[in-house]
Amino acid sequence: MAFATSSTLTDRLKKYRRFHKVCKPPLASGIITRMVGLTLEAVGLKVAIGHACQIQLSSNSVSGEPRYVDAEVVGFNNQLTYLMPVGKIEGLQPGAKVLPVGNHQSIALGEHLRGRIINGLGVPIDNKGPIAMQDGGRRHPHTINPLHRHPVDQPLDVGVRAINSLLTVGKGQRLGLFAGSGVGKSVLMGMMTRFTQADIVVVGLIGERGREVKEFVDHILGAEGLQKAVVVASPADEAPLMRLRAAQLATQIAESFRDQGKDVLLLMDSLTRFGQAQREIALAIGEPPATRGYPPSVFSKIPELVERAGNAETGGGSITAFYTVLTEGDDLQDPIADSARAILDGHIVLSRALAEEGVYPAIDVEASISRVMPNIVPPNQLKDAQRFKQLLARFKANRDLIAIGAYKRGSDPDIDAAIERFPHLRKFLSQSMTEPALYAQCQAQLSAVLNGNAGAGNAEQGNPSKNSAPGANPAANAKAMPPKTKPANKARARPRPKAKTKARRPLDRR
Ligand SMILES: Nc1ncnc2c1ncn2[C@@H]1O[C@H](COP(=O)(O)OP(=O)(O)OP(=O)(O)O)[C@@H](O)[C@H]1O
Numbered sequence: 324m325a326f327a328t329s330s331t332l333t334d335r336l337k338k339y340r341r342f343h344k345v346c347k348p349p350l351a352s353g354i355i356t357r358m359v360g361l362t363l364e365a366v367g368l369k370v371a372i373g374h375a376c377q378i379q380l381s382s383n384s385v386s387g388e389p390r391y392v393d394a395e396v397v398g399f400n401n402q403l404t405y406l407m408p409v410g411k412i413e414g415l416q417p418g419a420k421v422l423p424v425g426n427h428q429s430i431a432l433g434e435h436l437r438g439r440i441i442n443g444l445g446v447p448i449d450n451k452g453p454i455a456m457q458d459g460g461r462r463h464p465h466t467i468n469p470l471h472r473h474p475v476d477q478p479l480d481v482g483v484r485a486i487n488s489l490l491t492v493g494k495g496q497r498l499g500l501f502a503g504s505g506v507g508k509s510v511l512m513g514m515m516t517r518f519t520q521a522d523i524v525v526v527g528l529i530g531e532r533g534r535e536v537k538e539f540v541d542h543i544l545g546a547e548g549l550q551k552a553v554v555v556a557s558p559a560d561e562a563p564l565m566r567l568r569a570a571q572l573a574t575q576i577a578e579s580f581r582d583q584g585k586d587v588l589l590l591m592d593s594l595t596r597f598g599q600a601q602r603e604i605a606l607a608i609g610e611p612p613a614t615r616g617y618p619p620s621v622f623s624k625i626p627e628l629v630e631r632a633g634n635a636e637t638g639g640g641s642i643t644a645f646y647t648v649l650t651e652g653d654d655l656q657d658p659i660a661d662s663a664r665a666i667l668d669g670h671i672v673l674s675r676a677l678a679e680e681g682v683y684p685a686i687d688v689e690a691s692i693s694r695v696m697p698n699i700v701p702p703n704q705l706k707d708a709q710r711f712k713q714l715l716a717r718f719k720a721n722r723d724l725i726a727i728g729a730y731k732r733g734s735d736p737d738i739d740a741a742i743e744r745f746p747h748l749r750k751f752l753s754q755s756m757t758e759p760a761l762y763a764q765c766q767a768q769l770s771a772v773l774n775g776n777a778g779a780g781n782a783e784q785g786n787p788s789k790n791s792a793p794g795a796n797p798a799a800n801a802k803a804m805p806p807k808t809k810p811a812n813k814a815r816a817r818p819r820p821k822a823k824t825k826a827r828r829p830l831d832r833r
């Protein structure tokens with residue numbers, strides 16, 4: 324009988340090497356020993372942080388089928404492994420089996436996501452059929468060398484007049500939308516989704532009321548808005564881990580479109596709820612609270628998420644992002660608001676006072692800032708924007724004096740100009756939720772509203788006035804105001820100059 328020589332045996336074994344590579348060592352299962360609040364403690368597991376597991380629940384009472392809940396490893400302490408479930412845990416028993424399942428599944432990214440609404444796990448919730456899943460798990464955040472990022476040097480048309488003209492947003496810029504509840508965040512986000520010139524919009528609805536998701540999709544976004552958007556929704560009643568995942572998935576989807584060279588607009592509502600979800604998790608696994616009940620990990624998770632937006636390397640796409648930040652009781656010193664302001668490239672503040680006066684979108688242009696605007700707009704627009712803010716600030720600072728008739732016209736040309744222009748500035752800032760405002764028109768309208776074209780606030784009127792010379796001294800117009808009246812209230816102080824201006828310039832309104 325002929326035996327194979329040792330060299331032949333080695334050659335033959337080499338053939339099987341490739342199988343050895345794909346054979347992973349078996350993972351030991353564990354058991355649940357304790358549950359405290361949201362955290363589950365297990366023994367017997369030897370898996371890394373972020374690893375996906377399935378925990379066995381009591382069997383279905385009708386069919387007898389075994390049931391499982393997905394969970395993620397969020398921490399460990401000696402032999403103990405801390406897990407956080409991503410679904411409901413009814414039916415969990417002491418000693419329940421924990422099975423490590425390896426990598427997370429994630430949805431296949433691409434154009435097929437356009438118009439879809441999914442949850443934090445990528446599962447569609449819009450009854451439009453399944454979306455393919457792929458192995459490989461949550462992709463590790465794709466970090467771009469900050470020196471290789473393309474600078475923010477081009478404006479992005481977001482379709483909102485006040486933003487396009489006075490707080491111009493650049494492609495790849497990250498902004499905060501600071502507002503209390505009910506002042507128009509969702510409507511403003513809906514307007515941006517429908518009117519922006521970005522190639523695609525990714526909307527993350529994180530930790531808001533469940534009812535609002537439907538309302539946002541059906542009424543605010545509508546079919547037109549949804550066509551160019553992907554919505555990732557994780558309402559407040561979902562597990563904190565799901566809310567975190569939803570924000571990360573929305574960012575991951577935006578990254579995938581950016582990798583294809585697209586200009587993406589990412590709208591995240593809200594960053595505050597994302598921070599609160601991380602707080603729930605961190606406190607549950609024993610991290611001590613630091614700033615006003617927020618553990619330190621919250622303040623590292625927020626920049627980690629926000630830094631993923633921005634421009635790609637030169638020649639690539641961009642993610643322009645708006646993160647809403649809730650300022651309850653209009654408290655701008657909230658720790659999340661504070662941390663967001665420090666890491667974002669600008670903030671837009673929505674004012675409750677304006678909303679109460681019915682001025683929508685209720686953008687407080689004096690309190691808001693776009694840090695990149697000076698680098699991306701022509702000098703004349705920057706000058707006009709500054710003049711606009713000055714007039715608005717002048718009027719507001721002297722509003723009470725003007726209202727009680729204590730201000731004497733002619734004492735200060737700037738205040739005179741502010742009084743005359745104020746109704747037009749207000750009109751310019753107001754924009755109905757169905758009216759788009761193109762960036763190119765906004766510039767002309769801004770210049771027109773400052774130079775005396777009373778109708779410039781309307782989208783269809785963008786041409787600077789023919790009969791009022793550009794740069795005409797607004798103080799001269801103020802002299803045409805009626806002699807000092809004693810208005811009973813602020814509202815009555817304004818209509819008069821408007822009527823006068825119209826009478827003097829019949830051609831202003833085309
Ligand atoms: N551009 C607009 N034109 C007219 N009305 C508006 C506009 N924007 C907002 N509103 C009014 O303000 C209301 C509240 O807006 P919205 O739901 O967007 O607020 P929110 O800040 O998202 O509230 P929440 O904090 O409850 O989520 C709307 O129902 C609408 O009546």
Ligand SMILES: [Mg+2]
Nearest residue numbers: 508509510535
């Ligand atoms: Mg809302």
